[in-house]
Amino acid sequence: xxxxxxxxxxEIEDLSTDPTKTNVGTITALADGxxxxxxxxxxxxxxxxxxxxxxxxxxxxxxxDTVGCVILGDTSSLKEGDEARTxxxxxxxxxxxxxxxxxxxxxGRPIDGKGQINTDQEFPVERIAPGIIPRKSVDQPLQxxxxxxxxxxxxxxxxxxxxxxxxxxxxxxxxxxxxxNQAKINKQGEESxxxxxxxxxxxxxxxxQKNSNVARTIKVLEETGAIDYVTIVSAPAADNPANxxxxxxxxxxxxxxxxxxxxDALIVYDDLSKHAVAYRQISLILKRPSGREAYPGDVFYLxxxxxxxxxxxxxxxxxxxxxxxxxxxxxxxxxxGYIPTNVISITDGQIFLETDLFNKGIRxxxxxxxSVSRVGSAAQIKAYKKVAGKVKLELAQFRExxxxxxxxxxxxxxxxARLDRGARIVEMFKQGAYNPVPVEIQTAVMWAMQNDFFxxxxxxxxxxxxxxxxxxxxxxxxxxxxxIYNSGKLEEGTEQKLKRAVExxxxxxx
Amino acid sequence: xxTTSKTKKVAKKLLSLSLDEEGRVDEIKVKSILESLREDPxxxxxxxxxxxxxxxxxxxxxxxxxxxxxxxxxxxxSRILTGKVNDSQENKFSINSSQNPSLIAGYKLRxxxxxxxxxxxxxxENLRKSLS
Numbered sequence: 001x002x003x004x005x006x007x008x009x010x011e012i013e014d015l016s017t018d019p020t021k022t023n024v025g026t027i028t029a030l031a032d033g034x035x036x037x038x039x040x041x042x043x044x045x046x047x048x049x050x051x052x053x054x055x056x057x058x059x060x061x062x063x064x065d066t067v068g069c070v071i072l073g074d075t076s077s078l079k080e081g082d083e084a085r086t087x088x089x090x091x092x093x094x095x096x097x098x099x100x101x102x103x104x105x106x107x108g109r110p111i112d113g114k115g116q117i118n119t120d121q122e123f124p125v126e127r128i129a130p131g132i133i134p135r136k137s138v139d140q141p142l143q144x145x146x147x148x149x150x151x152x153x154x155x156x157x158x159x160x161x162x163x164x165x166x167x168x169x170x171x172x173x174x175x176x177x178x179x180x181n182q183a184k185i186n187k188q189g190e191e192s193x194x195x196x197x198x199x200x201x202x203x204x205x206x207x208x209q210k211n212s213n214v215a216r217t218i219k220v221l222e223e224t225g226a227i228d229y230v231t232i233v234s235a236p237a238a239d240n241p242a243n244x245x246x247x248x249x250x251x252x253x254x255x256x257x258x259x260x261x262x263x264d265a266l267i268v269y270d271d272l273s274k275h276a277v278a279y280r281q282i283s284l285i286l287k288r289p290s291g292r293e294a295y296p297g298d299v300f301y302l303x304x305x306x307x308x309x310x311x312x313x314x315x316x317x318x319x320x321x322x323x324x325x326x327x328x329x330x331x332x333x334x335x336x337g338y339i340p341t342n343v344i345s346i347t348d349g350q351i352f353l354e355t356d357l358f359n360k361g362i363r364x365x366x367x368x369x370x371s372v373s374r375v376g377s378a379a380q381i382k383a384y385k386k387v388a389g390k391v392k393l394e395l396a397q398f399r400e401x402x403x404x405x406x407x408x409x410x411x412x413x414x415x416x417a418r419l420d421r422g423a424r425i426v427e428m429f430k431q432g433a434y435n436p437v438p439v440e441i442q443t444a445v446m447w448a449m450q451n452d453f454f455x456x457x458x459x460x461x462x463x464x465x466x467x468x469x470x471x472x473x474x475x476x477x478x479x480x481x482x483x484i485y486n487s488g489k490l491e492e493g494t495e496q497k498l499k500r501a502v503e504x505x506x507x508x509x510x
Numbered sequence: 511x512x513t514t515s516k517t518k519k520v521a522k523k524l525l526s527l528s529l530d531e532e533g534r535v536d537e538i539k540v541k542s543i544l545e546s547l548r549e550d551p552x553x554x555x556x557x558x559x560x561x562x563x564x565x566x567x568x569x570x571x572x573x574x575x576x577x578x579x580x581x582x583x584x585x586x587x588s589r590i591l592t593g594k595v596n597d598s599q600e601n602k603f604s605i606n607s608s609q610n611p612s613l614i615a616g617y618k619l620r621x622x623x624x625x626x627x628x629x630x631x632x633x634x635e636n637l638r639k640s641l642s
Contacts, residue, residue, distance in 0.1 A: 011637065011640060011641065018628070019626050019627060019628035020626070020627055020628070020632065021624060021625070021626050022624070022625050022627075023623055023624055023625070024620075024623050024624075024625050025623060038568065039571075039623035040623065041622070041623050042623075042624070054639075065564075065568060085625075
């Protein structure tokens with residue numbers, strides 16, 4: 001009993017007894033989650049404003065006579081004439097390792113029923129991106145575990161790679177696969193006890209999505225054991241637009257903590273199209289002038305200031321990184337839309353997913369022609385670069401030839417060979433969801449393809465053969481893969497061992 | 511109809527004409543402005559009056575000071591604070607004192623849209639926030 005009273009006494013003793021000064025205003029209008037407040041003459045842009053019943057808001061519009069505040073929370077308890085107070089604080093979210101494995105809302109409050117998050121650190125939601133001096137060019141790979149991506153559109157730590165495509169083309173699956181692969185690599189690295197191993201922690205930001213979709217994603221992450229390395233920031237479709245607008249910035253602040261503490265992090269923004277729509281809604285309610293497609297004039301800045309916060313820092317600044325995988329949903333495959341072109345120009349490349357390929361059963365439905373990674377190839381491991389160097393060109397040539405040759409009956413031998421090779425590569429790249437492949441096995445399979453080991457197998461059986469080879473390399477022919485994993489190179493000795501392993505496998509497969 | 515920027519400018523000018531030497535809104539000056547507008551009404555008379563009203567409404571709290579004390583026993587506090595405010599602000603403010611028993615003890619002073627508070631009620635509120 002006495003300890004409880006002591007606790008309260010200490011709290012009372014610690015309370016400040018100095019007079020406080022606050023700046024106040026009065027709500028003059030309240031609609032659609034936005035309050036117009038008269039007064040608040042000393043409020044700062046983006047400052048948190050306190051309303052009655054512990055409701056918070058952010059000052060987004062500072063006009064001559066009034067302040068436009070977006071309300072974060074339930075507006076039903078507020079009314080015209082209520083008092084609003086400045087807090088002198090920018091909106092902040094809790095950060096730290098304690099957030100791993102947790103699901104939080106747009107302001108960092110836990111919503112997973114696992115109790116409070118015990119962290120005493122907070123980062124402001126809006127921060128200025130690292131400048132030129134603390135940055136370093138991308139030179140370390142971030143393996144997605146997806147063969148089509150790791151071979152043709154490699155991603156490096158600190159890169160911003162856009163995942164773009166129509167609805168239901170597997171955009172989220174690519175992001176989730178990448179998260180699952182990071183968790184697998186993290187576990188492997190932690191078990192190995194390598195002091196130089198750098199884990200990649202993940203943040204998944206769900207903006208404007210159905211709660212059922214978010215629940216499904218959480219379930220997948222739990223089933224694969226990846227949840228321990230992931231923080232989920234959720235602002236579902238039912239949430240107010242202010243929270244949907246804030247969620248990516250909150251997630252980014254959580255990721256920045258890892259980056260600034262010398263760790264590597266990956267953040268997925270799913271998706272920024274809905275984020276732009278939420279911002280448009282807020283801007284229209286705030287009566288900001290609208291431009292193309294009714295988006296406000298600063299919609300480019302909305303995404304550029306967010307994505308610029310992803311970076312690779314140099315050694316003097318801790319050597320941390322924050323890799324971003326923003327997702328954009330296109331309409332009818334139109335990549336020339338307003339928001340898609342904006343985000344394409346901000347990011348360091350894009351993975352474009354095609355509906356046609358998806359419907360043909362080519363999954364992941366990566367369009368080779370429209371996908372690119374502008375900086376990631378510098379981070380690809382040498383062994384993989386050696387075997388995958390030509391594959392993008394071969395596949396692009398195949399797609400072009402396939403389109404032209406469908407009306408041709410008489411094809412020359414070279415064209416036939418290219419078409420045959422292309423069809424085999426397409427089959428090789430087919431990969432099930434939530435089943436990422438380690439990079440050393442990817443390298444070995446790619447090597448087998450480049451060295452014609454699949455040429456005698458009929459095209460419809462290639463996918464089966466690739467799965468069989470992956471299993472063989474993971475269970476029996478592990479030696480060459482271990483060498484690739486340890487050295488990152490494909491030396492002659494390793495190649496000989498790989499050749500023997502693939503030949504052994506081929507005998508069993510035949 | 512939305513108020514034009516010209517109407518706003520005129521309303522601001524009328525407000526500046528309504529102030530006395532100490533920067534307070536002078537009732538006599540306001541009356542004479544309204545009378546002259548009535549005698550020679552401008553084309554946007556109604557809109558101008560509305561804008562003049564809202565400008566004045568916004569300005570009035572900036573030259574008024576509201577002091578709340580819990581009971582009449584704290585008249586000393588009230589007198590000291592009133593003196594301090596008048597000294598520091600070059601006697602621009604008119605001070606309205608009132609009683610607010612919910613403060614329990616202490617005072618709450620509102621100058622324009624700045625609020626200075628040192629009361630038991632506020633400390634209890636801070637305690638509630640720190641414990642929640």
